[in-house]
Amino acid sequence: MGRGFRAVRGHARRAAAARRGRAGRGRSGDGGPGGRGSRRGPYHRGDLLGGRVVIAAGVWSREVCASLGVRIEMAAGKGYSFSVPAESVPKRLVHPCSAKAVPAPLGKGVPVAGTMEFDRDPDRFRQGRVQALVAAARPYLPGAGWERREQEWMGPRPMTPDGLPLIGPVPGRPRILLATGHNMLDLMPAPAAGRLVAGLLTGEADPGLAARVRPVPIGPAAPGTGRGLSG
Template sequence: MVRSIVVGAGMVGLATAWHLQEHGVEVTVIDRTGVAAGSSWGNAGWLTPGKTIPLADPSLWTYGPRALMDPDAALHVPFRVDAGLWSFLARFASHGTHGAWDRTMASLTPIDRMALECFDELTAGGVAAETRKGPFVIGFTEEAHSKGFLREIEGVIRHGQDVPIERLENPRELAPQLSDAVKVAYRLDGQRFIEPGPYVQALADAVTARGGKLQTGVAVRSVDSAGQPGVTLADGERMIADSVVIATGAWLPQLARPLGVKVRVQAGRGYSFTVDTDEPARHPVYLPFQRIACTPYQGRLRIAGTMEFRQADEPVQPRRIQAIVNQARTLLTGLDLDDRHDEWVGSRPVTPDGLPLVGATRAPGVYVAGGHGMWGIVLGPATGKMLAERIVTGKTDPVIAPFNPLR
């Protein structure tokens, strides 16, 4: 029996394990904490290939400097001496051009186009969790604020995606949580959403139901291929297999850098919380100018936002949650933003060029799957499918060729 060890029990790692099982591989998934313990639990849960786009764009050059001076801005960078962080930011900003955006979008489009089908494949294969269709309601306080969003959608369509969008005259029919301050709104179709924590747990359950092993609370100290691919645990035990996949999100460099993966992965931390609503929340709401995403979640509304460039393991910064609250107060109604539940921070793995890291390392039989930035949930199943095929067949599909981790 061919065996594989997957390090990381988030969406990407578990999807890779599931697809390896489809090829008859025996899998063991290891995680230092538990299922969906990283950025897979408290995110907005959006399956929106129409919004899976480069994070750096030309607006960064005007928005970024202003954001650094605004404590409530969605982008936050702490003022500190951190050469690695400022080096990352310089490289990240260098991709904020029209040409770089188009090149990155061209590389993302093939995997974007297959993303939703891969969720359907998981459902057909026994993963007991549903995806829910939109529409998504996109709101702005004034016409001028919508221009950047519409330009992004036009770019996505130009690169080959079908993204139905239309103007709404009365957005509160679909999203009663929007206040009267929202004057301009659009309806975005062709996208879906999930409750991410329960979904990833269902995926873990499917992997174990098919014979996979799941070991949580187990820390991996290193990965190598000395004699045979394997992992060394914190207690010194070495586990071997025919292949190893590192899918540890923002912590990926700790294990992958010694194996030739030199692309920096920076934690772009996002925050979220849930609140009760006077009227049931039925559809996701997006406030692009404020970078706030709202999703129906277990009878409440989950409100997520911010991009905070800090170290992955730093504690929660309450000021960032308050920043989301301050931005949301005038834009949302019928909910008590002071009675918050499930306050959370998760570290999204951001690369300077906006492309994931999916493929082989310099160590034979060792692979990585990560660096998806904000898009690990929507691209996780497609990533797992493509990487599993690469591991089993030795052939790299053109879909993931731009994501070479040794670039």
């Protein structure tokens, strides 16, 4: 999972950098905002041409949209985890609400996860957060090898102000769709989000559902009245 997040982050940054590098120069087939033609996007084997583009890069979608001159109202809610060897592995997930740390059985080790850290930098790893998880979970796992923990990991959740995802056309650029902001639901809404994105691309989306999660620009005269984006 950690490698996967780094791969998404790296691709998002390359896409944003490539977009910024082309800004103002123009390219054949770009079509301009709302115009005709194909959209061109960077890919690890070269550029790809397509009639529509979907930005689905988690919290790093902010960087891609920023390269288009659009700001996403989305924060990185970072969660931390690690795996610790234990003499007695729990038979089921343990959720001590007061501790804010969740040990769960998995193989010979016990993954421990928790924390919601809001940070402007989605990539910054704070070792102190791991130490806080150790202190919180220690009473619930006697005999665990806390100093032999492995797979320390951090993942930034894409958090939106109203808790709803941002799925729909980027304002002013109807051929570019945004699909991010799933907050703490991780992969659970992926099938429904995929169906909605497919419906938006084919014109068969549920209009009521699409309206609820559609990114709406925040107007300068009335800040905070739209959802998610400002240009």
